[in-house]
Amino acid sequence: MTDAKQTGSTGGAITVHKTCCGICNAYSHCGIDAYVQDGRIIRAEGSVDNPHSQGKLCPRGAGIRQYVYNPERILHPLKRVGEKGEGTFEPISWEEAYQLIADKLKGYRADFGPESVAFVAGFSKWYRPPLQRLASSFGSPNYITEGSCCQEAHKMAWWLVFGGIASADIVNAQVVMIWSRNPFYSNMDNNRAFYEQLEKGKPFIVVDPRKTSFTQKAAIHLQLKPGTDGALALGMANVIIQEKLYDQEFVEHYVHGFEEFARLAAEYPPERVEQITGVPRELFIRAARLYAGAKPAALLTSASPVVHHVNGVQNYRAVVSLAALTGNYDIEGGNRVIPSGYLLVTGFTPSNEKEYLGHFTFDAPAMGHREFPVWAEFLPEQAQGMLLPKYIHEEKPYPIKAVLGFGMNHMMWPDSTYMLSALKKLDFFVSVDLFMTETCRYADIVLPACTSLERSDVKIFADGYVQCFPPAIEPLGESRHDIQIIFDIAKALDLDDPHLRMSYEEYMNFILEPTGLTVAEIQANGGIMRPHHTLPPYQERKYRDHGFPTPTGKVELASTVVEKYAQEYGYDVVPQYRSFDEVYPQYADRETWPLMINTGSRRPQYMHTRTYRMKWIRELEPNDLLDLHPQDAEKLGIQSGDRVRITTPSGSIGATANVTATVFPGVVHMYHGNEKANTSYLMDHDFLDPLSGYPGYKNFPCRVEKEV
Amino acid sequence: MTVGTIIKLNPERCVACYACVVACLDAHCAVDEDGPMLRRAIRVETDQGEIHCASLGCMHCEDPKCMAVCPTKAIYRDRETQLVQVDPGKCIGCHSCLVACPFGAPAFTKGNKMVKCDGCIQRVKEGRLPLCVQTCPSKALTFELPRTGGEESGPNP
Numbered sequence: 089m090t091d092a093k094q095t096g097s098t099g100g101a102i103t104v105h106k107t108c109c110g111i112c113n114a115y116s117h118c119g120i121d122a123y124v125q126d127g128r129i130i131r132a133e134g135s136v137d138n139p140h141s142q143g144k145l146c147p148r149g150a151g152i153r154q155y156v157y158n159p160e161r162i163l164h165p166l167k168r169v170g171e172k173g174e175g176t177f178e179p180i181s182w183e184e185a186y187q188l189i190a191d192k193l194k195g196y197r198a199d200f201g202p203e204s205v206a207f208v209a210g211f212s213k214w215y216r217p218p219l220q221r222l223a224s225s226f227g228s229p230n231y232i233t234e235g236s237c238c239q240e241a242h243k244m245a246w247w248l249v250f251g252g253i254a255s256a257d258i259v260n261a262q263v264v265m266i267w268s269r270n271p272f273y274s275n276m277d278n279n280r281a282f283y284e285q286l287e288k289g290k291p292f293i294v295v296d297p298r299k300t301s302f303t304q305k306a307a308i309h310l311q312l313k314p315g316t317d318g319a320l321a322l323g324m325a326n327v328i329i330q331e332k333l334y335d336q337e338f339v340e341h342y343v344h345g346f347e348e349f350a351r352l353a354a355e356y357p358p359e360r361v362e363q364i365t366g367v368p369r370e371l372f373i374r375a376a377r378l379y380a381g382a383k384p385a386a387l388l389t390s391a392s393p394v395v396h397h398v399n400g401v402q403n404y405r406a407v408v409s410l411a412a413l414t415g416n417y418d419i420e421g422g423n424r425v426i427p428s429g430y431l432l433v434t435g436f437t438p439s440n441e442k443e444y445l446g447h448f449t450f451d452a453p454a455m456g457h458r459e460f461p462v463w464a465e466f467l468p469e470q471a472q473g474m475l476l477p478k479y480i481h482e483e484k485p486y487p488i489k490a491v492l493g494f495g496m497n498h499m500m501w502p503d504s505t506y507m508l509s510a511l512k513k514l515d516f517f518v519s520v521d522l523f524m525t526e527t528c529r530y531a532d533i534v535l536p537a538c539t540s541l542e543r544s545d546v547k548i549f550a551d552g553y554v555q556c557f558p559p560a561i562e563p564l565g566e567s568r569h570d571i572q573i574i575f576d577i578a579k580a581l582d583l584d585d586p587h588l589r590m591s592y593e594e595y596m597n598f599i600l601e602p603t604g605l606t607v608a609e610i611q612a613n614g615g616i617m618r619p620h621h622t623l624p625p626y627q628e629r630k631y632r633d634h635g636f637p638t639p640t641g642k643v644e645l646a647s648t649v650v651e652k653y654a655q656e657y658g659y660d661v662v663p664q665y666r667s668f669d670e671v672y673p674q675y676a677d678r679e680t681w682p683l684m685i686n687t688g689s690r691r692p693q694y695m696h697t698r699t700y701r702m703k704w705i706r707e708l709e710p711n712d713l714l715d716l717h718p719q720d721a722e723k724l725g726i727q728s729g730d731r732v733r734i735t736t737p738s739g740s741i742g743a744t745a746n747v748t749a750t751v752f753p754g755v756v757h758m759y760h761g762n763e764k765a766n767t768s769y770l771m772d773h774d775f776l777d778p779l780s781g782y783p784g785y786k787n788f789p790c791r792v793e794k795e796v
Numbered sequence: 797m798t799v800g801t802i803i804k805l806n807p808e809r810c811v812a813c814y815a816c817v818v819a820c821l822d823a824h825c826a827v828d829e830d831g832p833m834l835r836r837a838i839r840v841e842t843d844q845g846e847i848h849c850a851s852l853g854c855m856h857c858e859d860p861k862c863m864a865v866c867p868t869k870a871i872y873r874d875r876e877t878q879l880v881q882v883d884p885g886k887c888i889g890c891h892s893c894l895v896a897c898p899f900g901a902p903a904f905t906k907g908n909k910m911v912k913c914d915g916c917i918q919r920v921k922e923g924r925l926p927l928c929v930q931t932c933p934s935k936a937l938t939f940e941l942p943r944t945g946g947e948e949s950g951p952n953p
């Protein structure tokens with residue numbers, strides 16, 4: 089044990105640099121005081137004077153030194169010399185790397201068309217506008233983000249019903265219904281605010297297949313079998329309609345398809361819903377009455393849990409329809425329509441992101457646009473990247489020859505066997521990353537990125553603050569920040585695009601322009617301040633003047649967008665509930681597969697794959713736990729701590745049993761993102777929601793055995 | 797907690813997120829060191845799946861049991877801050893303090909000297925909060941010096 093101050097006494101002067109974390113999403117990115125000595129961070133703590141984060145940090149941010157100075161950080165551009173997957177590389181210069189990349193990409197564009205090159209952004213959002221612009225300018229429609237399996241399908245459900253998502257106004261709501269989210273482990277910077285509401289006695293209804301620290305504080309916890317959300321929502325809708333608890337004036341004036349929806353809901357009487365979902369009828373009837381009886385009431389949905397199901401978008405359409413029935417859309421205390429700003433953060437601070445991206449058209453359709461036509465309408469600027477390994481393997485309808493990936497991790501895709509063999513087959517793969525991941529080991533060229541503490545970066549927060557600190561330290565080794573790498577590659581490709589020929593500071597100032605701020609002004613004011621210009625403040629019920637941005641101009645409980653493709657693609661126009669084995673009957677064999685696996689929940693110390701390399705974090709808890717209910721454990725003769733094997737129709741991995749009554753009987757649960765117990769091996773690559781292309785991570789059949 | 801302490805835990809707010817644990821490690825360890833861990837976060841489940849969480853380390857009791865049992869008076873209370881401190885020179889490694897502590901806080905170095913949370917005494921003297929308290933995303937940990945009329949002190953709102 090060393091006291092930083094004691095070690096400090098032997099070295100140079102210690103200076104405190106204001107900076108920020110970048111490990112989780114752009115809503116948080118908490119302020120950090122980095123204590124720097126001789127160019128190295130010797131301590132890090134939350135910045136108490138940062139008005140956005142107020143000194144608090146989560147465990148990832150608190151341990152950020154082990155992220156920055158991780159032994160697995162990539163410090164030099166590397167070229168593969170061994171077999172793919174083996175991880176043998178030799179250093180090359182940046183110039184050599186850029187030249188090689190430019191020569192290869194130009195070659196594929198000439199021989200196979202620009203669409204044969206895919207540009208992939210992993211979880212990070214901060215470099216996405218330049219990466220999208222690079223793909224567009226290069227001519228490829230195949231710009232892919234982690235939105236291919238996170239948050240976009242959930243927004244698609246809102247978009248199909250209302251024409252756009254609306255945020256829960258928790259503070260002003262009388263009742264809050266949280267549909268499948270653990271707020272305490274999701275965006276932890278909101279924990280204090282949630283406690284304020286709970287301690288005031290505000291009633292929360294929480295739908296969650298697991299018991300969590302949050303569900304036990306809820307007025308009503310609806311613990312459902314994973315993937316049965318649609319049936320539960322339709323059951324609640326039925327109660328609301330039968331008991332005439334819905335907002336009749338709103339429905340009459342603003343809703344399209346109410347009759348059809350009501351007929352669908354009537355197929356879900358309480359007995360049937362109880363049988364499908366496992367939730368006692370008196371509980372969800374009470375929840376329906378509580379949510380519909382209060383006005384305003386807010387509905388807090390979540391990015392992935394419900395839509396990680398092969399009927400996920402339909403299930404979430406049924407859920408958000410509850411906000412339509414009750415007229416809680418676009419009102420204070422209900423769900424408010426708030427502008428989506430820079431890097432997907434909602435709020436009233438403008439940016440030039442859209443102007444930066446511009447508008448492009450391409451000759452070839454993006455990957456997934458023909459397979460998932462509703463996705464193509466909803467998110468025309470992004471490919472549905474879950475098909476990436478399929479396009480690589482099958483070369484149909486056109487081949488993918490090269491991938492330029494930034495923070496791309498193969499574990500995002502279901503069926504790692506399939507994905508890794510696709511990366512092996514790929515002609516040319518460039519991986520830009522912080523750490524030497526398993527994915528990087530399949531790359532031809534690996535480029536070292538740097539962390540948020542080694543760069544400057546504009547943040548526009550939901551609370552209105554705009555933040556941009558200078559780098560706290562120089563980038564480690566030869567690492568560079570992603571946007572610099574994107575601009576350098578654009579130059580090597582001779583792309584004559586002024587938006588890619590900017591300096592980084594020019595880029596940031598371009599984005600900031602509508603705020604009236606510049607990087608220089610923000611940094612002269614300590615790195616965080618309010619903008620000079622904001623968008624007009626929130627106004628309720630904008631639909632009264634403008635209608636809803638849907639084809640009918642109304643709330644669509646029966647979707648006219650889905651209707652266009654219903655016949656050809658077999659889609660349901662009203663949000664019918666379907667179980668996973670109704671959508672994919674090949675998995676209906678419950679004798680071979682008596683259990684169900686649910687993956688992908690958050691833990692506070694992990695952010696997908698990214699903090700497993702930090703020793704302080706990794707050693708806090710066992711990382712390969714398979715949660716199973718005591719009833720199932722008893723049947724299988726398994727005790728906590730036993731080595732077990734979980735097998736699905738797709739694959740098999742080892743795990744450590746954790747017997748816990750927090751999971752539903754018949755359902756086992758594992759966390760994702762761990763290279764050493766990778767749950768993606770368990771999932772089938774074809775097991776996708778036909779509407780969104782999202783993998784069914786929350787609901788796949790399995791069996792569990794004790795290892796001998 | 798029924799024991800009066802300077803670092804206070806509201807177990808109703810703790811979710812065992814480990815922010816306090818890692819903040820404490822960062823404060824005391826070089827980047828490649830692992831401890832000893834002076835703060836732990838625990839999560840206990842009942843047979844029905846009810847979850848109880850706590851962040852535990854030295855809570856700096858108003859009436860420290862460890863201090864009372866220490867045969868060499870190696871444990872003492874800092875006069876200025878009231879934080880409970882250890883003089884490793886006087887510690888004989890008898891572990892009486894560990895037996896007495898309701899929070900299981902004392903740890904021992906390889907040389908069998910007791911080591912525990914010092915309450916970030918240097919920070920407190922500078923008018924700042926202990927790091928675990930400052931970092932806690934749920935405000936489950938708070939810091940109250942005795943004889944300040946129960947008001948929370950320190951600069952953090």
